[in-house]
Amino acid sequence: MTVTEETAPASHYERIGGATSVKAAVDLFYDRVLADPELAGYFTDVDMPGQRRHLALMLTVVLGGPNEYAGRSLAEAHQPLRIPVEHYVKVGEHLTVTLTELGVPGDIIADVQVVLGQVQDQVVASGNPASA
Numbered sequence: 093m094t095v096t097e098e099t100a101p102a103s104h105y106e107r108i109g110g111a112t113s114v115k116a117a118v119d120l121f122y123d124r125v126l127a128d129p130e131l132a133g134y135f136t137d138v139d140m141p142g143q144r145r146h147l148a149l150m151l152t153v154v155l156g157g158p159n160e161y162a163g164r165s166l167a168e169a170h171q172p173l174r175i176p177v178e179h180y181v182k183v184g185e186h187l188t189v190t191l192t193e194l195g196v197p198g199d200i201i202a203d204v205q206v207v208l209g210q211v212q213d214q215v216v217a218s219g220n221p222a223s224a
């Protein structure tokens with residue numbers, strides 16, 4: 093049997109309610125990230141729709157949703173920002189808290205954390221020029 097959209101198992105993205113739920117999560121996640129004084133600075137030069145777009149794309153990617161993203165690679169977008177692992181972890185925590193508050197099932201949250209681990213090397217700054 094051919095695997096089609098009907099026979100393939102639902103992605104986490106579909107299980108939590110697709111684009112509408114991602115939008116709700118983005119609003120909460122956005123508030124949390126920007127209220128965090130250690131993280132808000134990364135976004136001051138990014139336009140407001142750009143910030144929401146960033147968070148929506150991020151959530152869709154980590155939830156296994158449709159990959160409609162045609163922008164720069166994660167490494168290209170983030171390596172110039174010199175993001176330390178501590179800040180990466182904080183963003184991940186804000187995401188976990190947001191999903192928990194929205195009642196997202198624990199198995200989905202566990203998988204989100206796996207994906208966060210998989211893309212960490214692309215987002216977090218490689219090397220440590222500050223101490224070089």
Ligand code: HEM
Binds near residue numbers: 134150165179211
């Ligand atoms: C799983 C983790 C992450 C994913 C999947 C992700 C995804 C993305 C995507 C798709 C873009 C758009 C790139 C473009 O438009 O070319 C972007 C940009 C950006 N991300 Fe992330 N991101 C992640 C983590 C982070 C973290 C931890 C921070 C900061 C602490 C961050 C800050 C930014 C900023 C400031 C931009 C805008 C860069 C610019 O316009 O030059 N991201 N991210």
